[in-house]
């Protein structure tokens with residue numbers, strides 16, 4: 001089996017190859033003068049290929065489609081999309097809109113597709129092959145558990161929608177878990193606070209699947225600090241971190257930002273490679 005790393009997931013692909021004990025193919029990525037993308041897999045592909053490529057941008061999708069095509073000689077091709085972009089548009093909200101997640105999924109030809117904490121699992125139904133979606137929250141929980149300087153920590157989901165994710169990480173941690181809720185204090189005053197717990201003098205980790213603009217998290221950090229929380233950490237599976245998200249988070253007073261390497265950023269300290277390797281071995 002050969003592991004093929006796409007341009008957006010080169011480090012993760014190399015970690016997956018090491019975890020599997022497989023060779024990592026060297027690929028060439030460049031642009032033609034008109035800016036079209038050129039991709040070439042320099043090594044022999046062999047009978048079975050695993051392509052690892054997150055699709056946070058349109059270019060990442062184009063790269064993935066070309067890599068799949070370049071692997072046409074392999075009898076078995078597995079596609080790992082650690083972060084699948086466009087998966088948040090999983091419904092048609094207004095007449096005439098594209099169901100973006102479906103549009104993307106339909107283009108992927110493979111024997112198996114593996115995703116990590118895909119935003120909506122219903123998106124998996126749009127792939128025309130077997131799919132596996134893995135949960136990296138326990139890995140994040142283990143990493144947080146090993147940061148041993150926490151004072152009476154609590155794990156929070158930023159909203160009810162992320163409760164399951166936080167609970168999955170908290171199980172590893174054996175610590176309190178709650179979610180933030182909007183509480184209306186008066187006609188025009190709304191307070192965002194944990195539904196059940198008091199965070200005063202406690203360290204807090206807020207965990208979400210995606211941090212995109214950082215707006216949701218920056219607001220949560222600010223509110224929790226106003227409510228007397230000690231250090232507030234932001235953790236996520238997918239660090240999209242668009243535009244000035246890091247600046248926004250840092251100016252909100254966050255103690256640190258931690259994520260996995262489904263998208264390769266400076267904050268990507270928890271690798272999903274062991275989980276991916278285990279899943280690939282079980283295919």
Ligand code: R5P
Pocket residue numbers: 158162208209210211212213214215216217
């Ligand atoms: C939304 O459904 C996701 O789970 C995140 O809460 C959202 O993407 C965060 O967005 P932002 O960082 O732009 O506030």
